[in-house]
Amino acid sequence: MLNLNSTTNKERVEQPVQTPTATAPSLLDITDSFDRRHNGPTPEAIAQMLQTIGCNSLDELIDATIPAAIRLQQPLNLPPARSEYDALADLKEIAAKNQIFRSFIGMGYSQCITPPVIQRNIIENPGWYTAYTPYQAEIAQGRLEALLNFQTLIIDLTGLEIANASLLDEATAAAEAMTLSHGACKTKANTFFVAEDCHPQTLEVVQTRARHQGIEVLVGNPATFDFDRPIFGALLQYPASDGTLYDYREFVERAHHAKALVTVAADLLALALLTPPGEFGADIAVGNTQRFGVPLGYGGPHAAYFATREKFKRQVPGRIVGISKDADGQPALRLALQTREQHIRREKATSNICTAQVLLAVVASMYAVYHGPEGIRRIARRVHRATAILAQGLKRLGYDLGDRPFFDTLRVPLNTRPLPQILEAAAARRINLRVFDETAVGVSLDETTNERDLIDLLEIFAGSESLPFSLEDLVDGLDDSYPAPFARSSPYLTHPAFHSYHSETELLRYLKRLETKDLSLTTSMIPLGSCTMKLNAAAEMFPVTWPEFGKLHPFAPKSQAEGYQILFQQLENWLAEITGFSGISLQPNAGSQGEYAGLKVIRAYHEDRGEGHRHICLIPTSAHGTNPASAVMCGMKVVAVACDDNGNIDVADLQGKAEKHAENLGALMVTYPSTHGVFEEQIEEICEIVHRYGGQVYLDGANLNAQVGLCRPGDYGADVCHLNLHKTFCIPHGGGGPGMGPIGVRSHLVPFLPGHGVVELGDDQSIGAVSAAPWGSPSILTISWMYIAMMGAQGLTEASRLAILNANYIAARLAESYPVLYKGKSGLVAHECILDLRELKKTADIAVDDIAKRLMDYGFHAPTVSWPVAGTVMVEPTESESKEELDRFCDAMIGIRREIAEIEAGSLDREHNPLKHAPHTAQVAIAEKWDRPYSRERGVYPAPWTREHKFWPPVGRIDNAFGDRNFVCSCAPMESYTEG
Structure with a gap:
């Protein structure tokens, strides 16, 4: 430590x-x-x-x-x-005041290169960062496709069957794996085994999580653990935190014989070269996708991944993107298996995870899309080759590294020079190393490592500014390939998505196509109650990508x-x-x-x-x-x-x-x-x-x-x-x-x-x-x-006051159309209001989802649907929306109520009306055949502003039940959309 x-x-x-x-x-x-x-x-x-x-x-x-x-x-x-x-x-x-040193600390965090096309068009693009969680899937198809790419990336590299759309970080993902293993284990075992060479922060988070769940965490050596006590699960690091590669096959077999599940925390980039966990028997794989183009940021945010066997799909924490079809039979994406959500299951939920790391998962997925399988393999080979060259040099300098295989990290025993001298020489070159103890340091390389870095590192360990050899000398005869059982032989990233966008032009257009399929705050207000979709000002966002904040390793010395x-x-x-x-x-x-x-x-x-x-x-x-x-x-x-x-x-x-x-x-x-x-x-x-x-x-x-x-x-x-x-x-x-x-x-x-x-x-x-x-x-x-x-104090206070004003204004304007369910003693609401739509089911057979989908035709995201009360919507306008935008939303809601009144009066059919068929896509609007008892114009242009700027939902209403019956959570061929 x-x-x-x-x-x-x-x-x-x-x-x-x-x-x-x-x-x-x-x-x-x-x-x-x-x-x-x-x-x-x-x-x-x-x-x-x-x-x-x-x-x-x-x-x-x-x-x-x-x-x-x-x-x-x-x-x-x-x-x-x-x-x-x-x-x-x-x-x-x-x-x-932050100092950017070259950090070779590792421990699950690596310097990486964020392709500028991804930085500018995703991280710095409000069309991507101001969108909401894709609960209204019809207007979130771009983000969902990017997340499906992410899940496919994880499934392919880990060799497992399903993956979720990201978790918070590697350590908490490991803790979630422990919880899943505990719940899925068929024995009464209460002990979770953690390999002693896991990253220390992962071990600590797992121990924190275990304490009040009645779980004992046993830390030990997988090679010597003889299963003399019952365990329900085990956590292994691959490669180990000190860089060593172990063949875990025998341990996994013994764990399975003891009816325990095995989780492997794996370096995702290393899996481009190494046998994936799923192929040597792991039940769960977790890790961090940070080195896939996401800045260090002194620790985050980064997208963790979680992959497992399909039989555990209903216990997987977080969200899973799945493939379904829309009302016209077209492929469509949505969040799958949502009965797992904690908002539904409450105290019976398998996890409390609500927020994921979608924006960072999108970055990681597009990194893979941009580079493709060969590009990812080249990056992994470059990192491993640089590490192999460094290892050769250290051996020539007299450091005994042994013959253990590695990927990007070396544990260097200090058998020739004392630790203070090593650290002093590193500091002089503005380099950070990992300190295991007084006798050993760690060096982890990454895709940014160049020849100058290798020379600096070797000079640190040599104690001299002149080396007795050149890098070319070290390369001669170098064999940086992996023998069995470590060498990966299975293909990955075979879907066309990972082969089609390798030029900046093509990726730029792909990103823009996906962006236009999503409704974000760049389109209109998102009036979700309890979710507070307010302005994210450009000035607030600028510093996020400043290198002074983005390039620091989380375990760099505090002085830096x-x-x-x-x-x-x-x-x-x-x-x-x-x-x-x-x-x-x-x-x-x-x-x-x-x-x-x-x-x-x-x-x-x-x-x-x-x-x-x-x-x-x-x-x-x-x-x-x-x-x-x-x-x-x-x-x-x-x-x-x-x-x-x-x-x-x-x-x-x-x-x-x-x-x-x-x-x-x-x-x-x-x-x-x-x-x-x-x-x-x-x-x-x-x-x-x-x-x-x-x-x-x-x-x-x-x-x-x-x-x-x-x-x-x-x-x-x-x-x-x-x-x-x-x-x-x-x-x-x-x-x-x-x-x-x-x-x-x-x-x-x-x-x-x-x-x-x-x-x-x-x-x-x-x-x-x-x-x-x-x-x-x-x-x-x-x-x-x-x-x-x-x-400042005054501006923050005024923001709270205006949030309350805006909510009460919406409640007042809509009161004649929709009853407000709850009010305070003065007949007022706080910063959000609940509109009661339950009576409309009785009078017009209109459900809350019908209104939510019809709002898409008006260019709006629905409020929070059926929560906290079923059959209602919860509206929160926030302080950053103008009266003009509030009026536009209210006009849309009032217009929908007039349509419902026509259904109640019998002038619109109860089954075939603009609400039941919403949302209306461009494909439907221009189709030669129109057999609905209302005009095309009424369906697609329900308000004047939709003629000035129309947001077209890319798919029609999605069949969620079909998607759950035919569960697919990775990029799939067209036949996947055919039931049966």
Whole structure:
């Protein structure tokens, strides 16, 4: 492990709030304040919207919406707002404090080359990064095709039968594999074997995950483990963390004889040359696709992969893209087997994973598409050849490397020179090596390694600037091929997708074709309740691809990451001020992981006080599905709390259940404002009841965007809260990821915040690591830093106020067409509203899905469908949408209601009408035959704006049941679409 002399969480949060350079009040006004660019409604529009709602002022609206008892009485203590130009300049100054060394540390992270055509057209393209999770598959075909390519890449390289559309990182993917193995094992074994030469961060995350699931983690040597005790599963690293290649066939056979499942954490690039895990018997393969074109980013975001046998398809965590057909029999893609989703299965879910790493999976897939199988093989051969040359040179210098096979990593015993001399020579050349201990270092090469790197490395180990040989000498007679059983013989990436786009011109056009099949924020508002699809400003996105942030290895010495440490400290302090908490951990790299980390902190707190038996978790029936799933992952028992007719927590039921379970009450999980879109008046009483009976209050921060600057969870009773930075703080959704889910805690919980053994982060009482990298996905934290810096306290507060205004305006405009299901005591909603469509099923046989698909013809993504109440839609406009866009959406919803009225009146057929046949594709519109009892024009141009700019859904309504009956999750030939 590396000793980077990192400060603890406690040390960081107890430092005073430090503001960046040039934050004193300026003598000159900002000529172009960012909040005017971010917030949609103009002052004139605000006045008109308030009139529609029936309020005289925005202050009156907020006073009537948020309980007075929890309102903030003073502005947030944040630095003054900066212009885009000034904020970028300040962050550039911070970034310059990072030092970009050549890192040969490895441990699952490698420097790589992001092809510029991919960087410009995916990572930096809002058409890709502002799209939402592809739940409405008809308008997400481009992203789904890219993800299908990703799954095919993983299936082909691992030699397994199915793969999902990505997970968060390699370490948590390994932990998910452990959970799957535990559930699928037919024995009563409770021990999970982990090879001692797995990456240390993976081992730590697995140990963290196992603790409250009743699983014992046994660390040992696969070569000597004799299966003298029952195990349900095993985790192996391939190649091992020190670079060694082992033939695992015998171990896998013995594990299977013991009825255990075997997971292999494999380097994906190495699998281009090595026998894939599926061919030597592995049941599951996991790993990181970072070296497929994704920048290091000091640890993330990166897309992990997860592949397994088809018999485990219903236990696979996360999402799987599958092939189906649309209403016209054309091939169409969608998310498959969604009964696995935690929002449906809740506490019975096999995983709490919600956000994946879609944008990064798209990058990795397009890296493979661009290079093709031969290109990937050439890159892998180049990396291995460079490592072989380095090994030859080290042997000539007297280093005993043995004869162990390797791919890209060498463990170098320091039998001729002491460690300090090696490290000093490396530092002089701005090179980082991995330190195993005082006697050995590691060197991992990558696709960026060149001849100058090899010479520098050899000179470091030689202790001289002149070598007794040349690189050409080392190449003579070099055999860098693999013998059996390591050499790969099976083909991969045989589908045409990986053979058709190898020129930049062809890839550029392919990417644009896929982009035009997706509806993103570049097309129209995406009014998804609880998902907060707001503006992701260009100025916020710029720094993500700055090399000062993108090229740092997550385990580089802290002295080289001073800029990142400043960014972390400032962002933690700002988030602490915004939430009212004493400590922040940035490590959880998704909202679901924030939930998990928060509950783990609560459990650790109870155990520290000798009350580890407190395992009951109270969860309202309205909660996000990830809440009960996270609780079960933490070894808690879920007890449901009822909601009343107004959608609020039934306080009497809460009181009764808290009292009944007083001895074992661990926590309450509550979302605020509620999932029903209301600020509950009794939130302080709710928190007080839980505290009275010994529990802690976990607040789901999914709806924090309605609270910033108006009220703070830490003030009204919450003990811990996760923050969806990909919602409230402008990290874009990326088509389903990346996300970030930091947690904030009260002072008594600070010692238990996540730590990380590799960099010695955290207190002695820390729950350990919950993510592979110490600070989760650091490179996208720059987005939230920019947002807060540019908005300032006033801008952030106004954003919350306008989010509430916009939601109430939509509720008021649509009230005559669709009943609003839940309102607060003043007849108002919070930042989102639920429209009740259930009666339309009775009066016109129109289901909520019919309305969702018809909205596509109007050029809109549907709101959140049938959640949290079946037969409803939940609408959230966010503060960054203008009145004009809100009116366009309302006009679309009102237009659809008029069509439904025609069905009710009998003037439109109940079976053959624009809603039942929606969405209408261009292929349908131009077909010679039109046999529907309404005009083509009505079907495809339902509103005036669709004539000015028409978004054409690329496929018709998708048959999900067909896709699940005929499960295909990789690129397939056309005959796959034929049933039977």
